[in-house]
Amino acid sequence: xxxxxxxxxxxLGSGITPKILYSTDKNVLPDHEEDITLVGSKVLxxxxxxxxxxxxxxxxxxxxxxxxxxxxxxxxxxxxxxxxNMGTIIRLCDWFGIAHIVxxxxxxxxxxxxxxxxxxxxxxxxxxxxxxxxxxxxxxPHDSFGAVLDGAPIQDITFPKNGVxxxxxxxxxxxxxxxxxxxxxxxIRQYGSSSTESLNVAMAxxxxxxxxxxxx
Amino acid sequence: xxxxxxxxxxxLGSGITPKILYSTDKNVLPDHEEDITLVGSKVLxxxxxxxxxxxxxxxxxxxxxxxxxxxxxxxxxxxxxxxxNMGTIIRLCDWFGIAHIVxxxxxxxxxxxxxxxxxxxxxxxxxxxxxxxxxxxxxxPHDSFGAVLDGAPIQDITFPKNGVxxxxxxxxxxxxxxxxxxxxxxxIRQYGSSSTESLNVAMAxxxxxxxxxxxx
Numbered sequence: 264x265x266x267x268x269x270x271x272x273x274x275l276g277s278g279i280t281p282k283i284l285y286s287t288d289k290n291v292l293p294d295h296e297e298d299i300t301l302v303g304s305k306v307l308x309x310x311x312x313x314x315x316x317x318x319x320x321x322x323x324x325x326x327x328x329x330x331x332x333x334x335x336x337x338x339x340x341x342x343x344x345x346x347x348n349m350g351t352i353i354r355l356c357d358w359f360g361i362a363h364i365v366x367x368x369x370x371x372x373x374x375x376x377x378x379x380x381x382x383x384x385x386x387x388x389x390x391x392x393x394x395x396x397x398x399x400x401x402x403x404p405h406d407s408f409g410a411v412l413d414g415a416p417i418q419d420i421t422f423p424k425n426g427v428x429x430x431x432x433x434x435x436x437x438x439x440x441x442x443x444x445x446x447x448x449x450x451i452r453q454y455g456s457s458s459t460e461s462l463n464v465a466m467a468x469x470x471x472x473x474x475x476x477x478x479x
Numbered sequence: 480x481x482x483x484x485x486x487x488x489x490x491l492g493s494g495i496t497p498k499i500l501y502s503t504d505k506n507v508l509p510d511h512e513e514d515i516t517l518v519g520s521k522v523l524x525x526x527x528x529x530x531x532x533x534x535x536x537x538x539x540x541x542x543x544x545x546x547x548x549x550x551x552x553x554x555x556x557x558x559x560x561x562x563x564n565m566g567t568i569i570r571l572c573d574w575f576g577i578a579h580i581v582x583x584x585x586x587x588x589x590x591x592x593x594x595x596x597x598x599x600x601x602x603x604x605x606x607x608x609x610x611x612x613x614x615x616x617x618x619x620p621h622d623s624f625g626a627v628l629d630g631a632p633i634q635d636i637t638f639p640k641n642g643v644x645x646x647x648x649x650x651x652x653x654x655x656x657x658x659x660x661x662x663x664x665x666x667i668r669q670y671g672s673s674s675t676e677s678l679n680v681a682m683a684x685x686x687x688x689x690x691x692x693x694x695x
Contacts, residue, residue, distance in 0.1 A: 347563075351682065358678055360671035388671075418693050454692045455576035455604075462574055462685070466567065469678070469685040476670045477634050 264376045267317035273384020279323045285310065286319040312376045325374055329390050332363040333404055334425050336475065340366045341396055341441050342432035343464055349373060350381020351465040352430070357385035359472040364389055365427075367396040401444040403427045409437050410467055414448030417474045424479065428471060430464055480592045483533035489600020495539045501526065502535040528592045541590055545606050548579040549620055550641050552691065556582045557612055557657050558648035559680055565589060566597020567681035568646070573601035575688040580605055583612040617660040619643045625653050626683055630664030633690045640695065644687060646680050
C-alpha cells in the first residue's frame with residue numbers, strides 16, 4: 264500500500280503493477296484514470312495509515328523476489344526493526360546505486376506501509392530479499408564487512424568493487440552467528456567527547472554508503 | 480519536556496535543571512527521589528506525547544542561550560521544519576563534536592517535545608541559537624559552506640579548522656538571501672542512475688559532518 268501522489272507515482276513509474284487505486288479525485292493521475300476508484304474523503308481517511316491522508320492511496324502487487332545477488336555491492340540487514348530506518352536505508356541504497364538489500368528473517372517487512380512511505384518511492388527500484396543471513400553472508404563470493412562499534416576506521420579502508428556490508432539491529436547490533444562469518448569489521452569515528460552511545464542505523468548507513476562509493 | 484528514563488537521565492546529566500519529574504515509580508531515579516511527583520499510569524498517559532508512555536516524564540527549564548559562536552565549526556539550519564530531522568541533526572552534532580547550531584527564526588523549535596525525543600538526550604550537550612541567519616552567516620569570521628544540489632563534490636574539499644555549514648529546508652533548500660552570503664556551495668554525489676530527488680536533510684547532515692571531520 265502506498266499513499267500520496269508522489270509515492271504512488273514513483274511506485275507506478277518503477278513498473279510495479281497496481282491492483283487498485285483509490286482517490287477522491289478522478290483526474291489526479293491522467294494516465295491511470297481507468298484504474299482509479301473514486302471514494303469520498305471520509306472513506307480514504309479510514310483506509311489511510313497517515314494522520315493527514317493524501318488524495319490517493321494505491322494497493323500494489325508485491326514484486327516477485329529476484330535471485331539472490333552474487334556480484335556488486337549488497338547491503339545486508341540483520342534484525343533491523345524500525346520501519347523508518349528500513350525505509351531510509353532503502354532510499355539511501357537507491358541514491359548510492361546499491362541494487363540489492365538482503366535481510367534476515369527478523370528484519371521488518373519492507374512492504375509494511377510505514378516502510379513504503381519512508382522510501383518515498385525508492386522501494387520500486389531496489390531489490391529486497393529475505394533469507395538466512397548467516398548462510399548468505401558466509402557464501403557470498405566476495406569480502407564481507409560489518410559495521411560495529413570497535414572496528415577499523417572506515418576512512419582507512421579501500422573498499423573493493425564487490426562486497427557485502429552488514430548492518431545490525433538498533434539495539435543488539437549484528438548477531439553473533441553472522442558476525443562470525445565476517446571478513447572485516449568497520450566503524451565510524453566519533454569526534455565528540457560526549458556520551459552519545461551510537462549513531463542510529465540509518466545515519467550510520469548514510470555515512471558508510473557514502474564512504475563505500477567514495478573510495479571506489 | 481522529556482520522556483522516558485534514558486532521555487530524562489541524559490538531560491539531567493547534562494546539567495539542565497528539572498522543574499518537576501512525574502513518574503509512576505518513586506524509585507526510578509534514586510538520585511532524584513525528592514524531585515519526583517508520583518502519578519498514576521493513566522495520568523502519565525494523558526500528559527505524554529508518546530503512544531506508549533514511559534515510566535517518567537520530566538519538565539525542565541529551557542537553558543539560557545549562550546553567546547553566538549565565532550570560532551570552531553558551526554551548523555546553521557535555514558528553515559528546517561521536521562522535528563525528527565532536527566532531533567537527528569542535534570544528535571549528529573553531538574557525535575561529531577559540533578558545539579553550536581544556529582537556526583533561522585522559521586526553523587522548528589528545538590524544545591518541541593518531538594525534537595527533544597529524537598535527540599535521545601543530546602539536546603543538553605549542544606548549544607542551539609535562533610537568530611537572523613543571513614546576518615549571522617554574513618558576519619561569521621570564517622568561510623561559509625552551503626549544501627546544495629549543484630555544488631562542488633564534498634570529497635574534493637579540504638575543510639578549514641573553522642567554518643559554518645548551512646543546511647536548508649526539506650522542501651526549499653537554502654533561502655536566496657542566505658545563499659547570497661555563502662563562500663562555497665557543496666554537494667553529495669549521487670551514484671544511482673535513479674530518480675531519487677534528494678537525500679533528506681538529516682541523512683545529508685550525517686554524510687557532510689563525517690566528511691567535514693574526516694578532512695581535518
